[in-house]
Amino acid sequence: MRKNAVLIVAIIAIAAVLGLRVAVNEMSGVSPPFTVVDSQSMQHSHDSEVGIIDTGDMILLRDTSKHEPVTYVEGYSSGYRMFGEYGDVIVYERPGQNQVIHRAILYLESNGDGTFTGRGLESYTGKWSCHDSGTDTSNPSEPSKLSGTLEMENIGYGGKKVSIDLSVLSGSGYLTMGDNADTNGYFDQGSGITSGLVTDDRVKATAWKEIPWAGSVKLIMNGNDGALNSWAPSSLGYLTAALATIFMTIIGIGFALDALHLRKALKGGH
Structure with a gap:
C-alpha cells in the first residue's frame, strides 16, 4: 500500500x-525556452541569491513578440524592475560566439546624420551627459540629437559610471551591460564583448523567470564546475537541499495517502 x-x-x-x-x-515562444548561466557577469555578490541571475541558474526566456524589452533607462522612470535592477535582461546573439545574457541599458535610434535619439532619456531623472567637441549637453537637454561621448552615472547596485563614444556606433540598437560591478564596469559595446549596438534582429529573447541553481548540473556535466566553485560556491549546496526537500515532500505525501487509505480501511472493517 x-x-x-x-x-x-x-x-x-x-x-x-x-x-x-x-x-x-x-x-515562452522560444525554443528551447530556457538558458543556463555559465558566467558571473550578472551577479550582485559572490554568493548565489534568489531573484538575481547567478552562475548555475536556469533562466526561462520569453520571445520579444510577447514582451518588448524595457531598458534600464525606461525602467528607472517607470519603476519597472527585473532580477534586482531596473529594466529587462535580454539574451542576444553574437556571430560565431556564445549568446550573451545582459541588461538592456538604453536603446539608441539612429537619426541618419551621425546623431542618435536616446529612447526614454527625455523622462530619465538619473544623471547623464553627452559631450561633443567640448560641448556638454546634459539632461534634460536634447536627447534626440546625441553625438560625441555619452556618459551615465550611478548605474545599477554598484553605482557604475560608464561612457561610450557614439562615433564608433552605427544603426539603431541597445547599449547593454552585465550587472556585476566588479567584472563588468563598461558597456558591452566598449569592452569587446560585442561590436556595435545590439540590433533588434540579434535579440533572441528577454529573461523571464529564474529557476535558482537548476543549471548547476549541466555545468558540471560539461566540465564547467570551475565557474560554480569560483563564482557561486553555494549553488550546489542549495540545489542539493532543494532536491532533498522535493524528494522528502513526495515521500511525505505518500505516507499521508497511505495513512488515509488505512484509516478508511479500518472504518470499513467496523
Missing part, C-alpha cells in the same frame, strides 16, 4: 512537470 501511494504521487508529479513544460513552451 505504501509503495503504491508513493508511486501514485510520483506519477502525478511527473505528469505535472510534463504539463508545466508544455505550458512554459507556449507562454
